[in-house]
Amino acid sequence: MKTATVAYSKLIWRFGCLAASAFLITGLTGCNDKAAGERAITQDTIIADGSSTVFPITKEAARRYMQKNDNADIRTSFSGTTAGFLLFCKGKSDISNASRAMSAAETADCKSNNIEYLALPLAMDSIAIVVNPKNKWADSVSVMELNKLWRPSAEANVKTWKDIRDDWPDQAITLYGRGKNSGTYDYFTQEIVGQARSSRHDYTASEDEEFLANSIADDVNAIGFFGIGAYHRHWNELKLLPLRNASNEAIYPSLATVKDGSYTPLTRPLYLYINMASLSSKKQLKPFLQDYYQRLPSWIHFTGYMPLDDAQYQRTLNKLN
Structure with a gap:
């Protein structure tokens, strides 16, 4: 039984690896960066930074959304969760990808800078x-x-x-x-x-x-x-x-x-942290997040990450609505 379990697990990984390699290559090589880079950053540009673990997921969600919405401009990059929170709590990003929950010190930093946010669970890693x-x-x-x-x-x-x-x-x-x-x-x-x-x-x-x-x-x-x-x-x-x-x-x-x-x-769980002021002021941010969470369960398994249950995603969508 143990041998069979290991063999089955390896088969799952092999499928996941092949799929993830093909699926994420666009996100990691930045195939849509050239098009985004040709645009000037405006007040409606959505900036996502933070965790390099979460980066490929948000990058893929942004790619899919921008394919359907020509006017959307979503810039994704990574600096690490800790560095990303430093930027986020200074108001320099709209989405902070995170591979851990925000610490008490980081929460205080956001509060001191009047940054209100939503913490949204994303997936398991x-x-x-x-x-x-x-x-x-x-x-x-x-x-x-x-x-x-x-x-x-x-x-x-x-x-x-x-x-x-x-x-x-x-x-x-x-x-x-x-x-x-x-x-x-x-x-x-x-x-x-x-x-x-x-x-x-x-x-x-x-x-x-x-x-x-x-x-x-x-x-x-x-x-x-x-x-x-x-x-x-x-x-x-x-x-x-x-x-x-x-x-x-x-x-x-x-x-x-x-x-x-x-x-x-x-x-461990993965998260998105969303700047509440950006959610109100950037007209594409809310529909992007709605699209992200609605469609994520259908493709996240290709990345090797574990989806949350449907009820958790529905709670997040209810918050956004």
Whole structure:
């Protein structure tokens, strides 16, 4: 049964990866950026920034909306959830893509700048642990081993694969992960290290998931973490490691394991934060968001992310209405 489950999960990922690669290539290469870039930014231009994990989803929603609405101008970019909230709370973006909830300090920052907002749940995500496909020794990793590797004291003590597990080779390990402007970094460190924004510093950090994926694909001793969507876009260049749970079962991130909560603790919600003043003043923002949430359940599965249930999307649409 276990073998069959793993095989089924791999089949789901393979389908998801192929679909996501084709589906998201437009969003990640910015095929509609040239057309948008030819327009001057006006008071009706919608600015979306923040999480690079959520970026491809909002980018695709914007592409679909602008195909039907020639007058719409939606600019999407990413700077990381934390950096995105800094911009949002200064009134410099209309939509803040987020891979975590806004913190108390960020909420206070928005309040001090008179920025009122809606926080809208968007989807569920999992954080993927990936290695180079030429890595033949690592077939899974536990939360305890990830803690051993990423906690601050590891910088001086955990430098080889053998330092993580005795039967792994005595080869230098290289680490890649999201930077400190990222909500993925905040969530990963909270769940793995036990304290948000606390980790070793001797790793290659970036808000660009494409850079991280390509770097790991070129380094046989690499291990890294980022949202599952980035793995799906590079499934044939990376090797996905399952997490070993307390029962020593290897659990892969998949639509099924995110839904049933078994891929723990690296499953988390994704959000959109919407500037209320922009919702009133920018005539395309409300219909764009309505279109986004109405159509999202029909295509989000191609991205590798997990949709919320229909009732949650309906509640969001009721708020917007």
